[in-house]
Amino acid sequence: xxxxxxxxxxxxxxxxxxxxxxxxxxxxxxxxxxxxxxxxxxxxxxxxxxxxxxxxxxxxxxxxxxxxxxxxxxxxxxxxxxxxxxxxxxxxxxxxxxxxxxxxxxxxxxxxxxxxxxxxxxxxxxxxxxxxxxxxxxxxxxxxxxxxxxxxxxxxxxxxxxxxxxxxxxxxxxxxxxxxxxxxxxxxxxxxxxxxxxxxxxxxxxxxxxxxxxxxxxxxxxxxxxxxxxxxxxxxxxxxxxxxxxxxxxxxxxxxxxxxxxxxxxxxxxxxxxxxxxxxxxxxxxxxxxxxxxxxxxxxxxxxxxxxxxxxxxxxxxxxxxxxxxxxxxxxxxxxxxxxxxxxxxxxxxxxxxxxxxxxxxxxxxxxxxxxxxxxxxxxxxxxxxxxxxxxxxx
Numbered sequence: 200x201x202x203x204x205x206x207x208x209x210x211x212x213x214x215x216x217x218x219x220x221x222x223x224x225x226x227x228x229x230x231x232x233x234x235x236x237x238x239x240x241x242x243x244x245x246x247x248x249x250x251x252x253x254x255x256x257x258x259x260x261x262x263x264x265x266x267x268x269x270x271x272x273x274x275x276x277x278x279x280x281x282x283x284x285x286x287x288x289x290x291x292x293x294x295x296x297x298x299x300x301x302x303x304x305x306x307x308x309x310x311x312x313x314x315x316x317x318x319x320x321x322x323x324x325x326x327x328x329x330x331x332x333x334x335x336x337x338x339x340x341x342x343x344x345x346x347x348x349x350x351x352x353x354x355x356x357x358x359x360x361x362x363x364x365x366x367x368x369x370x371x372x373x374x375x376x377x378x379x380x381x382x383x384x385x386x387x388x389x390x391x392x393x394x395x396x397x398x399x400x401x402x403x404x405x406x407x408x409x410x411x412x413x414x415x416x417x418x419x420x421x422x423x424x425x426x427x428x429x430x431x432x433x434x435x436x437x438x439x440x441x442x443x444x445x446x447x448x449x450x451x452x453x454x455x456x457x458x459x460x461x462x463x464x465x466x467x468x469x470x471x472x473x474x475x476x477x478x479x480x481x482x483x484x485x486x487x488x489x490x491x492x493x494x495x496x497x498x499x500x501x502x503x504x505x506x507x508x509x510x511x512x513x514x515x516x517x518x519x520x521x522x523x524x525x526x527x528x529x530x531x532x533x534x535x536x537x538x539x540x541x542x543x544x545x546x547x548x549x550x551x552x553x554x555x556x557x558x559x560x561x562x563x564x565x566x567x568x569x570x571x572x573x574x575x576x577x578x579x580x581x582x583x584x585x586x587x588x589x590x591x592x593x594x
Contacts, residue, residue, distance in 0.1 A: 214239035216347035226265035270300035273399035282309035296331025301354030318556020452501035461490030513575035520553035
């Protein structure tokens with residue numbers, strides 16, 4: 200099938216990418232707002248455009264268990280989940296990463312209970328950053344489609360061999376329709392060759408997977424950590440190769456926007472990036488030297504890229520659509536840890552908003568930049584600020 204332009208939702212873009220990646224096994228369990236992904240994939244399996252074993256299992260825990268079992272015999276696998284479903288899978292996530300199985304999973308970011316809500320924040324995926332999975336966050340449907348394809352190549356690279364969680368903001372991205380470029384199957388096949396691995400159960404070459412370890416436990420995880428440190432170079436390499444073939448690239452771990460001469464920079468994760476980019480352009484026309492850094496990966500964490508940006512600015516803000524209750528936003532904690540390595544780190548503000556899907560508007564982002572400019576000018580500011588609480592416009 201040749202490439203073309205199609206009008207799809209973020210969920211459908213993911214499903215199209217999965218079809219192009221040709222996984223051997225799909226383990227599916229529906230949960231809003233991810234359901235459309237596995238529904239569309241089932242359509243592809245039914246009409247024969249995807250030749251894959253489709254397993255409709257009884258729970259999210261079973262979905263990851265089935266993916267684990269398929270990966271253990273050398274199959275390329277895919278699954279998808281959201282919110283409480285991701286938490287139900289949580290027991291299996293370290294099994295997958297510790298056994299070095301390159302499963303790709305889409306997660307539709309949705310808030311966690313209680314209280315119960317359906318809309319998007321990042322509390323589900325960020326609760327699992329210590330599980331050994333690579334985590335990437337997408338801004339739009341095109342990036343979601345492209346990242347599913349890239350994710351398989353990154354995960355299956357012998358230097359990495361780690362599972363990848365591709366995160367899409369629930370409803371804001373999963374259910375928003377837009378035009379995307381759909382690559383042709385032959386082009387994707389050339390970019391993503393069939394999966395081959397020696398890390399599998401094999402009667403001709405017996406080995407153990409999901410092994411038990413006692414005194415050697417630390418050595419296994421040190422090897423996992425050392426290989427994860429190779430992932431940034433592989434991510435950049437795959438991004439460049441994708442750009443060369445398809446004409447689209449995303450800057451690797453972090454995508455800076457108008458940061459070269461910026462006095463203040465705001466770091467974003469997910470769909471709020473698009474809103475922030477519009478505000479940056481408007482404020483630049485007004486003469487304000489503001490910039491944006493789109494944080495794409497949370498694991499491995501792009502420490503060096505953050506340091507390079509922080510070393511050039513007078514103040515830095517981080518938008519967190521989560522909170523580690525009792526402390527601060529998880530993204531801010533990670534950024535803060537990196538920035539503190541500078542001899543003279545810029546002052547920083549953690550803006551916490553969007554919890555439970557609460558809107559973060561252009562006005563809110565402009566207000567954040569306004570506070571950062573004041574901070575850069577020497578005015579004192581609170582280090583942690585909640586935005587859009589009680590629906591008021593602060594800023």
